[in-house]
Amino acid sequence: MKLNAAALAALAVTASATPNERRQETGCASAVTLDASTNVWTKYKLHANSFYRSEVEAAAETMTGTAAEKALKVADIGSFVWVDTRSAISRLEDAIVGVPCDDILGVVIYDLPGRDCAAKASNGELKVGELSVYKTEYIDPIVKILKANPNTAFALVIEPDSLPNLVTNIDLQTCQDSAEGYREGVAYAISELNLPNVVMYLDAGHGGWLGWNDNLEPGAEELAAVYKAAGSPSQLRGIATNVAGWNAWDLSPGEFADATDAEWNKCQNEKIYVETFGEALAAAGMPNHAIIDTSRNGVQGLREEWGNWCNVDGAGFGLRPSSETGSTIADAFVWVKPGGESDGTSDSSATRYDSYCGKPDAYQPSPEAGTWNQAYFEMLLNNAKPAF
Numbered sequence: 001m002k003l004n005a006a007a008l009a010a011l012a013v014t015a016s017a018t019p020n021e022r023r024q025e026t027g028c029a030s031a032v033t034l035d036a037s038t039n040v041w042t043k044y045k046l047h048a049n050s051f052y053r054s055e056v057e058a059a060a061e062t063m064t065g066t067a068a069e070k071a072l073k074v075a076d077i078g079s080f081v082w083v084d085t086r087s088a089i090s091r092l093e094d095a096i097v098g099v100p101c102d103d104i105l106g107v108v109i110y111d112l113p114g115r116d117c118a119a120k121a122s123n124g125e126l127k128v129g130e131l132s133v134y135k136t137e138y139i140d141p142i143v144k145i146l147k148a149n150p151n152t153a154f155a156l157v158i159e160p161d162s163l164p165n166l167v168t169n170i171d172l173q174t175c176q177d178s179a180e181g182y183r184e185g186v187a188y189a190i191s192e193l194n195l196p197n198v199v200m201y202l203d204a205g206h207g208g209w210l211g212w213n214d215n216l217e218p219g220a221e222e223l224a225a226v227y228k229a230a231g232s233p234s235q236l237r238g239i240a241t242n243v244a245g246w247n248a249w250d251l252s253p254g255e256f257a258d259a260t261d262a263e264w265n266k267c268q269n270e271k272i273y274v275e276t277f278g279e280a281l282a283a284a285g286m287p288n289h290a291i292i293d294t295s296r297n298g299v300q301g302l303r304e305e306w307g308n309w310c311n312v313d314g315a316g317f318g319l320r321p322s323s324e325t326g327s328t329i330a331d332a333f334v335w336v337k338p339g340g341e342s343d344g345t346s347d348s349s350a351t352r353y354d355s356y357c358g359k360p361d362a363y364q365p366s367p368e369a370g371t372w373n374q375a376y377f378e379m380l381l382n383n384a385k386p387a388f
């Protein structure tokens with residue numbers, strides 16, 4: 001990316017900020033300019049956001065002794081804030097307060113019309129056809145907030161599961177109905193959110209999804225087409241993978257390497273996936289660096305099948321956020337899913353009940369998606385690898 005004179009000047013100011021300037025309450029002393037042709041995670045630390053901090057602190061209050069002490073350590077780990085409804089935009093506003101100059105605030109953009117078209121647990125507030133509501137009442141207000149905070153750095157994960165669903169679940173009527181809104185909505189989001197203080201990553205599922213040999217090229221083309229339709233936004237750095245997922249980073253042989261269908265998937269861990277899918281993205285003409293969600297992938301060997309995604313029983317917190325990944329294509333390990341928040345309800349009478357959340361390897365009982373599950377949080381903590 002070529003920087004103009006103003007951007008270079010802003011960078012110089014940021015770089016030369018004195019400790020005093022850095023200590024001010026929110027953000028830096030001057031405008032932040034992120035160069036999305038570089039790995040911003042080497043300069044910025046994922047912010048331990050106030051929303052997750054209060055969830056974790058409340059959880060710790062109900063615990064005692066060393067368990068409570070350990071729980072409080074989780075509050076200091078950087079993680080993403082999910083803006084999963086229009087009303088949750090206020091979470092973003094609250095979370096910006098006090099983000100230091102050295103930190104980057106992670107935000108998940110997640111409110112497409114007809115959301116979660118291949119499952120039920122995370123069906124959202126907007127219906128198919130409500131794209132104009134998505135644009136004007138969801139994306140536009142977020143853009144306004146990010147513009148009003150030019151001195152703060154933001155990392156955005158864009159619409160988990162949406163485009164991957166169009167690659168592999170387009171046989172479902174629900175995904176066919178959602179398709180146009182997903183493509184147009186994501187393109188609108190990444191073109192409008194293309195701001196100097198923002199770096200963006202498009203969700204690309206995980207190795208057990210778009211990593212199947214037959215899905216690599218169509219997957220890369222689906223993402224690249226939307227990126228191009230958005231005018232190839234300069235602040236889009238690549239992809240986010242394993243969001244709310246369970247795959248190990250570099251376990252070898254991979255967890256499902258012995259499965260009968262393993263020969264059809266050469267991406268048996270997330271490292272191989274980001275490297276392999278990254279090549280397909282480059283061929284399709286899209287930036288291909290990756291951030292990988294390692295929030296809940298500490299324990300392997302728990303799922304009966306690779307596709308089981310709901311509240312996996314026995315899970316543990318995984319690798320802490322870090323830019324030291326050992327792979328040039330992988331910018332950072334990040335915590336995207338707030339560990340302790342449910343993936344979906346196990347109550348089979350609920351409207352958003354998805355049968356995956358009632359499988360034998362899914363923790364039960366579990367509350368509605370996004371809702372705190374104290375017992376699950378304690379399990380993640382006990383099984384954390386590395387341990388707390």
Ligand code: BGC
Nearest residue numbers: 082084122338341343369370
């Ligand atoms: C839910 C969201 C929630 C997110 C993070 C998703 O599965 O649908 O409501 O914000 O998980 O917990």
